[in-house]
Amino acid sequence: MSKLVLSLFVLLCFGQQGFAQSQPKPPISWKDVAAWKSISPFGGTQLSPDGKWMAYVLSSVAEGDAELILQKTGDTTRHTYAIGAATFAQMSFSDDARYFAFKVFPTAKEKKAAAKSPGKPLPEKVWLIELASAKKTEFERISAFAFNGETASFLALLTTPGAGGPDAPKGRDLLLYELATGKTQNIGNISEMAFNKKGDWLALTVDAAEKAGNGVHLRQMTTGLTTVVENDKARYQSLSWTEKGDGLALLKGTKDDKFKSELYSVLGIKNFGGAPSLTVYQPTKDSLNFPKGMTVSPNRRPVWTEDLGRLLFGIHKVDPVKKDTKADAKTEPKKDSVKTAVVSDKDKLARIKADTTIKSLEDLQKALAKLKTDSSKVAQRGGAVPSADKKDDIDKPEVTIWNWQDKTLQSRQQINEPQEKQFSFLAMYDGTKFTRLGDSTVRDVRPLPKELYGLAMEDSPYEYQNSLDGQNYTDIYVVDLKTGVRTKLFEKFYGPSGANLPRASEDGTRLLYGKDGQFYVYHIPTKATVTLSAPTSFIDTEDDHHVEKPLIYPLGWSSDSRYVLLRDLWDIWKVSADGREAVNLTRNGKAEKIRYTGRYRLDPEEKGIDLKKPLYVRLYGEMTKKSGIGRIDIDKKGNPVPGVRPLIWEDASVGGLAKAKKAEAYVFSREDFNDPTDYFVSASADLSAAKQVTKNAPDFGKYSWSTGVQLVNYVSDKGDSLQGALFLPAGYEKGKKYPTIVYYYEKLSQTLHSYANPGFSGTGWNPGVYTSNGYAVFIPDIVYKFNDPGMSAVWCVLPAVKAAIRTGVIDEQRMGIHGHSWGGYQTSFLITQTGLFKAAAAGAPLTDMVSMYNLIYKNAGIGNGQIFEASQGRLVAPWENWEAYYRNSPLQHVTKVTTPLLLLHNDADGAVDFTQGVEFYNALRRLKKPVVLVQYKGENHGLAKLPNRKDYSVRMMEFFDYHLKSKPEPDWWKKGIRKSDLEEHLEKRVLFED
Structure with missing residues (x-):
């Protein structure tokens, strides 16, 4: 080849290369969109407790399959796993950050094929990854999984339940996989499992065929010893550990042919250091205090109070089974009917003996009076069995009656009907006495922190007018959760926005609320009210809805319950609960048109805002549209220093700050209109030298x-x-x-x-x-x-x-x-x-x-x-x-x-x-x-x-x-x-x- 030809060839090649490089990228088509994958904004990412790994899921915006990425934050180590057709991931790191487990779903192709022949279940898998070696262990037909909390020595896996009706046993196999040895133990007929926070105890409920061996078991994870706390031909459910893991509550349901649904009791377990002690409250043995025609509700999980002194649970009505309609044809009862309807002395004695709440002569007198009243009511009906409803097979009209006096529109009642059926009144048992806390007058009582008091908001007196003009009024009560005594705090309280409604302090003794454009603090034990004053207004003057003086949402209470953090339109204020101090923590918001819109909660388990630690806040430039993350530092005395140090401040959308549980590793997101959302990790508290660890929208560069x-x-x-x-x-x-x-x-x-x-x-x-x-x-x-x-x-x-x-x-x-x-x-x-x-x-x-x-x-x-x-x-x-x-x-x-x-x-x-x-x-x-x-x-x-x-x-x-x-x-x-x-x-x- 001559030099001239060679030169022309080289020029041609470079010319073609340059031409190819200058070719514009095509626009994205709707067909391209169908194949698009990106990180889901809802639970699509997770940082390991030690901050060394980031997991994220690239899912399809249409019906394609997803993939899970395990990316090391300190280097380029990366593992990719196909997880089937999933829009979000079920994934979890072990607390020691040595293992990672996640769900694998059927593929989109498998789901489409199954849709053509329904009835055949598609099994789901769980994969366990040992992070150091990338070793994978696979478990078939798994519906739920969990590491054993802080101990992180086992992975528990519940297999997929079999087909069956509502009354079929819920038990299935539980696999306990020991992480250190790889050994697996199979425990059968388990319906529920729950580890306590530390992970040294595992609570199990057994639900077997014919209820054989049903009960609640406790397994000590270190020794492997299992204790059967209680057995019965009953259904055990709703396991609920205390936050500390020192108490367990659950429900026990037994079938009674007189009622359509099961009757429930409450079980409480504590004292795990030695032999666990069991507290049982059985309403059927408490005719003195428990309301007639009701039972413990299975729709609310029971809980111990923090002091382990009381059990809180829900109660609701129970529907009796209708009597045989053929018996209604006769007007005169048989003598045998009188015997079954009238309460005999023998029956009275049996009921008195079974009532475990009778502790004194006064209790006995009350119980006898109640039985006498019940017997009198039967006698007044002529001693006859109460007549049942008319024939169930009567053709009934499908009608809805709208009356102008209805407090709530019929359409709203229809929407609310499922919730109403699930509703339960709060109740309490202290080991000796049952107390009803909610009733038809004050329905919804919600416990405050420490469970000393409860808060109830009752809008039924104003429900009719509220439904007409949308202006919200309610009566507000404080309930003593030890005695059940109620105090009406407000009558016809006006709530132009949710920011006005009461918020409890972390010790549960104070309420922050807004009224007439002003914040107040109410001290429950002394019933004293303090006005919170500051040289600013906390009214949202930019809210142009037809409401009066709506307030801006507070950031919350301090962990010591001495302060609240409030926001005006620009700045964040620290205001003392006694009303004596108000400090602008951010200072420059109003002057520089920067909105401090929120605080980042770096510890998901925090109880209130710890003002002895730096506060990370979100910055937003109202006129520039810049955003970022700033920090309010702490002085040597442990107090916040007014003024914000911007850590990130960009012409971009920056946010989503989180921290690794056990390490100085901080993750935040960044995006722009033409730059996909990605996540960055910094090993510094000032967020410097942050490294991008995700690669969102892998096809982005094609268009x-x-x-x-x-x-x-x-x-x-x-x-x-x-x-x-x-x-x-x-x-x-x-x-x-x-x-x-x-x-x-x-x-x-x-x-x-x-x-x-x-x-x-x-x-x-x-x-x-x-x-x-x-x-x-x-x-x-x-x-x-x-x-x-x-x-x-x-x-x-x-x-x-x-x-x-x-x-x-x-x-x-x-x-x-x-x-x-x-x-x-x-x-x-x-x-x-x-x-x-x-x-x-x-x-x-x-x-x-x-x-x-x-x-x-x-x-x-x-x-x-x-x-x-x-x-x-x-x-x-x-x-x-x-x-x-x-x-x-x-x-x-x-x-x-x-x-x-x-x-x-x-x-x-x-x-x-x-x-x-x-x-x-x-x-x-x-x-x-x-x-x-x-x-x-x-x-x-x-x-x-x-x-x-x-x-x-x-x-x-x-x-x-x-x-x-x-x-x-x-x-x-x-x-x-x-x-x-x-x-x-x-x-x-x-x-x-x-």
Whole structure:
């Protein structure tokens, strides 16, 4: 080869290489999205107790399989495991950080095959990894697993239960795997297992066929010795250890043919140093104190109080079995019937002997009086067996009766019915006496820390009015948990927000609460009230809902119960519980427009805020949108030093700080709009030299993404200084204008640095996918004026768009708008007030404020009126201002619409009634305006089923591509699809199936 040819060859090769390198990356398509994997934001990561390992899961946004990554934080050591089709992981490190266990699920392919032949269970596995060697041990058919707490010497695994009805035994095999030796012991017929915190005791309940050998067992994990604490032909359940692990409580259920469900007793076990002592409370042996017709509830786990002196549990009504209806045909009872109905002296004596609560002559007299009363009631009925209900097979009408005096709407009662059936009243047993703490007057009593007192909030006197206007009132009681004595603390207490409601101190003796825009502390033992004063206001003046003086949520009590940490709109204040001291810990928030929005809880087991340790706080720049993590340090005397030292402060979204349990290792997350969420670990308390340990979204580098963001400042037509986030399209070139989607939902400019993971959302919207495909996305803020929710959108969005146009990024001739739910309402209203936009997509919109006010929010069963008056609607009742309702209803201005509209509204929408979408569609259709309503059968307020989410995501982009990019007009928009042709239409569309 000549030098000239060689030179030309080299130039050609380098030229081709350079050409290949300069090739732009493609935009992401919806088909690409179907194969996308990323870290789940919900439980998708875990740091080992020693901080040396990070586990995270890359799961599919569609229906693909997931993989679990074990990454060493100090080097590049990395292990990858396929864990099947899972959206979140069940995983756990042992407390000594030597082992890691996780669930392995069936693959997506296996699940699809099983769906075609139901009835065959798909087994799940557990893999155990020895971290030092990466040795893997596999366990088949496992439903639950746990290491034995701090001891970390065993892995306990419960096998998958077999098929069976509700009365079938729940017992299955328990595998105890000894980590040091690899030996496994199989213990059969175990229904529940629970280690105490230290892990030296394992509690087991046995549930075998015919209840043979049923009971509660205690296994000492060091010696392997097992003690049978109690045996009976009963069902044992609801194991509940104390936090210290020095006490165990559980329930025991026995069958009684007189009742539909089992009758329960409470068992308490303590004194584990020697022979465990057993405390039993059996209601059937306490006719003196326990309420008739009730039993201990299986729906609430029993617990010991911290001092191990009392057992707290729930009680509820028990339904008797109906008598044989044939016996009702006779009007006169037989003599034998009288014998069974009237309480004989022999029966009385037996019941008295069985009653273990009778300790004195006074108790005996009370019990005899109660038996006499019961006998008299039977005698008054003529000594006859109480008549049973009429025939069960009578055809009953399916009817609901709505009465104007109903305290709660029937629809709300239907929603609440399952919870009502599960509800139980709190009760107590101190070893000698039963005390009922909750009843029909004060239903829900909740124990405070240390279980000295309980707090009860009873809204039944105000339930009717609360359900009408959404203004929340309640009576508040303090209950002495040793005596059961109640003290009414407040009558008709007003709660404009949850921040006003009482919060207990860590010693359980004080309550922080808010009233009339002011915080107070109430000392329970002395009944003294202190006003908390500070040179600031804790009222949330930026809350524009129709409520009076809502307060900003407190950060909480100090661990010594001497201080509370409160927030104003900018800073964090340390205020003493005696009201004498108020210190601004952050100082510069208001002056520099930095919001200190929260404190990071580094110890998940903390009891209150330890003010003798540094405080890590979240920083957010209101005008810059920067975020970060700061620290409030401690002086030599152990007091917080006012002033925040920023540790991280970036043009990004930074957060999620956590600490390893047993090491100086800190993990936090970082993301930006065009940079996926990743996790960083630092070995320093000042978070320096942090190392990225995760690799989120492994396919991210294959595609083109937004080139950046701009912050747009503007002033609303009502004089409010606001901001909007403008996301540039992929491949942005300065001076070139781009088609733009404007998206909104109240205030969202804070999402400037938020990463939008590609996926099929329930609304069809994904900003990252749109910017990748050449769109600019603009997200402006909206604030509201009372009685003008629709006009507020006009006053905010139009000035925002005009300001964004001046950036030179937006093509004003190719703008679309989109919103869902409340944003869908704003979209529907905006197109009645302006022709600025070339296309609009509204999801589940409110369109007629008058009719919407009187409809039901089906998902909660409440009336929309209370939402309109005290929540998002920001309106008075319509009859107080009809003009405001007409002025802000899209339907009232429908003749002004010139913008093509794509409507998404589903027939099972439980938030915005389907009729709202139909009303607007029919009105637009009658006026021959371009509109398409897309309805997915059986779907609620957002799309849940993956095929539907895929379908609508594609349709909405097709709609905008046609109107804003001049792409081909989709057939479903151009001429519609007849019902008879729908099946063929759907078969032709790409559904991205594997």
